Amino acid sequence: MELTEARQKFIEAWGKLGSEWGINRTMAQVHALLLISPEALTTEEIMESLSISRGNANMTVRDLINWGLVEKQHKPGERKEYFFADKDVWNIARQVAKERRKRELDPVIKILDELSKVQGDAKDPAFKTFNKSVTDINKLAKNVDKTLETMIKADENWFWGSVLKIFK
Amino acid sequence: MELTEARQKFIEAWGKLGSEWGINRTMAQVHALLLISPEALTTEEIMESLSISRGNANMTVRDLINWGLVEKQHKPGERKEYFFADKDVWNIARQVAKERRKRELDPVIKILDELSKVQGDAKDPAFKTFNKSVTDINKLAKNVDKTLETMIKADENWFWGSVLKIFK
DNA sequence: ATAAACTTTCATTATATTTTGAAAGTTCGA
DNA sequence: TCGAACTTTCAAAATATAATGAAAGTTTAT
DSSP states (O other): OOHHHHHHHHHHHHHHHHHHTTSOHHHHHHHHHHHTOSSOEEHHHHHHHHTOOHHHHHHHHHHHHHTTSEEEEEOTTOOSEEEEEOOOHHHHHHHHHHHHIIIIIHHHHHHHHHHHHOOOOTTOHHHHHHHHHHHHHHHHHHHHHHHHHHHHHSOHHHIIIIIHHHTO | OOHHHHHHHHHHHHHHHHHHTTSOHHHHHHHHHHHTOSSOEEHHHHHHHHTOOHHHHHHHHHHHHHTTSEEEEEOTTOOSEEEEEOOOHHHHHHHHHHHHIIIIIHHHHHHHHHHHHOOOOTTOHHHHHHHHHHHHHHHHHHHHHHHHHHHHHSOHHHIIIIITTTTO
């Protein structure tokens, strides 16, 4: 396989994985493209490479910037904006963990906390079952939350060193 | 808040979280409903509770069974099928991890392995960048894979005991 | 102040995903 | 073997999500 084809495959695979995990396919593809691009790219180049419209390219890049995965770059003497992705995979993983925690896990924990407080008849099976599930999920969610927090704060060596060693 | 409203909120929240993570909203809602139901339910009851069609209820329940999250139950003397969800949150988490690994992570690792083998000019920045990203992501993916495998095999105490302790 | 170069917006269009429900299929007891 | 009770299928419809591109907005140099 040659580089051009391989790059294409990588972009496709990253896009597919993203969409399976609730991330816009195009956003994942733009990210993939920037990941394998040695130089920062313009909106124009992104549009061209992925055959997408200007509007789409613009919004997608903006989203990636909001996710903390991509940054703007300005070249001296040029009006155009260039974009490049952080190439450090560990940073990327942490950044994604951070954003999804904030956007999705935190709100769910808030709701679970409320639902945990609901009072009811301890003899009622409907209440007992509801309460057990909510309480258990709440505990799990909080543990995941703590784990993510630690991961987000930790540096790479700490993580691979202390944690993965355990998982052999 | 009273139980009926709380149950509703839980189903909604679970559905929303599911859809944000690439799991069909209805599937997550049916799962939530079964989770908080002390007794196994019929298709009819699921349709009624969630206001969904027979076809949708049927397919969704089948999917949940394929995911290993729900089981059929037969009551003596009755033709109808009853469905109930495993209530053990740790099992649920493991089951989801197992299925998604098989369906999504494994195929991606296969592609990354291929892409890692692509040869190119070591002086070419395009090749160097491509190669670094692919190699790094491959390593991360394999570590995640190993971690999931260990988690899937492990029992609950082992997990909360040895791992979460580290995360304080 | 103007115009060229560039970026952003958003109503419309296109695509992808999900749901419906009637028909077909299956199972079981009489 | 029949038919009632129940389950499954799947083409069509509905809904939700994403993309387009022309117009509006912004910035900068002159």
